[in-house]
Amino acid sequence: MRPRALLLALLWGVHSARGSPSVYLVDDIFGNFLLVKGATLSETTFNISADSLCTCRTQCNALADCTAASLIDDVCRLSSSGLKVSTFTEHENATLMLWNTTQDGSFWLAGDGRLYLTVSGMLIAGDASATCSGFPGFRLGSFSSLESMAVLKEFFDRDGSMVSVDLSPRNVWGDGVPYNQANSLFNRVIASGYNFGIVNGDLTHGYRGTRVRLLCQADLANAEVP
Missing domain, CATH: 3.50.4.10 (Hepatocyte Growth Factor)
Structure with a gap:
C-alpha cells in the first residue's frame, strides 16, 4: 500500500x-x-x-x-x-x-499553525459567522494570539477591505480568550454591537449590513496550535 x-x-x-x-x-x-x-x-x-x-x-x-x-x-x-x-x-x-482548485475560494495553512479558508467577493457582516460554520470544522476567525493576528493583518493587507472577526461586545474572542488578556497588533475602537472587523489597523464595529471579506479558521487535528 x-x-x-x-x-x-x-x-x-x-x-x-x-x-x-x-x-x-x-x-x-x-x-x-x-x-x-x-x-x-x-x-x-x-x-x-x-x-x-x-x-x-x-x-x-x-x-x-x-x-x-x-x-x-x-x-x-x-x-x-x-x-x-x-x-x-x-x-x-x-x-x-x-x-484547493475552485475559482471562488481557497484554503491555506498559516504561520500560526491554523488552517484558513476564504471565498471570493464580499458578504454582509451579519452572515459571516453562519457562513463559516457552514464549512464543517471551521468557524469565524478568533485572533487571540500575536501569530494569528499577523495572519489577519496579512489577509487585510491584500486589498484593504474590512475583514469580519469573532469578537463579542463583551471583549471576548470566539475561542474564549478575553481581548484584554491577549497581546494585540491592533487598537480596539470602543463601540456597542456585534460584527467586529479589522479596518486600517483598528478592530472596529461594523453593522450587520456592512460588506466584509470572510476569513474562516480551523484547528488542524494533525497539527499543534502555538
Whole structure:
C-alpha cells in the first residue's frame, strides 16, 4: 500500500463520531487537500460506488472540474460546484475531501499553525459567522494570539477591505480568550454591537449590513496550535 493510501486508511479508521468534525491537511501527489472526518456533501454532481476513501479520491481526480468528494459507507459523492454554492452536513460515518482548485475560494495553512479558508467577493457582516460554520470544522476567525493576528493583518493587507472577526461586545474572542488578556497588533475602537472587523489597523464595529471579506479558521487535528 502506498504511503498516501495508508494515511487515508488510517484516518478513516481512527475517526470518532463524537464531537465536531475533525480537519486534516493531506499532502498528495495531485495537490494538498482538506480531509474532514464527520462531514459530507449535501448536493452532488453524481454518486458512484467506492470500496475505500482512496478509491473515492481517485474517482474525483479522474473527473474534470471535481472540487470535492465525500464517502459514506460505499457511496462516493462527487461535486464540481464551487465553495460558495456547495452545501455540507455533518454525518458521523462520512469523510469529506476538498481540493484547493475552485475559482471562488481557497484554503491555506498559516504561520500560526491554523488552517484558513476564504471565498471570493464580499458578504454582509451579519452572515459571516453562519457562513463559516457552514464549512464543517471551521468557524469565524478568533485572533487571540500575536501569530494569528499577523495572519489577519496579512489577509487585510491584500486589498484593504474590512475583514469580519469573532469578537463579542463583551471583549471576548470566539475561542474564549478575553481581548484584554491577549497581546494585540491592533487598537480596539470602543463601540456597542456585534460584527467586529479589522479596518486600517483598528478592530472596529461594523453593522450587520456592512460588506466584509470572510476569513474562516480551523484547528488542524494533525497539527499543534502555538
